[in-house]
Amino acid sequence: MLDLATVKLHLRVDGDDEDLLIGGYVEAAKAHVEQHCDRKLVDGDPVEPEQMGLTRDVEQAVLLLVGHWYANREAVAVGTIATAMPLAVERLLWYRKRF
Numbered sequence: 001m002l003d004l005a006t007v008k009l010h011l012r013v014d015g016d017d018e019d020l021l022i023g024g025y026v027e028a029a030k031a032h033v034e035q036h037c038d039r040k041l042v043d044g045d046p047v048e049p050e051q052m053g054l055t056r057d058v059e060q061a062v063l064l065l066v067g068h069w070y071a072n073r074e075a076v077a078v079g080t081i082a083t084a085m086p087l088a089v090e091r092l093l094w095y096r097k098r099f
Contacts, residue, residue: 004023025069026066029061029062033058033093060092061088061093
């Protein structure tokens, strides 16, 4: 399972001041992945078709989402040029979607 220390290493965060905020982002990212893939995340091997294990690729997708949300805390960035972000999260999860 993805622990807080790993997430903070990914975010390059020292200290504990934002642990609650980061934890919220992790839970939101997991919920996003579940909705995107139409499956429930579980620790270990899934036992039912509607379940999905938190494998390394899924963990990486969660880390990318958390990193994006941590760095971009507002819905709109003022004074920047709009640029589409690579579809990294979607590419990590695309084959796990249920159709």
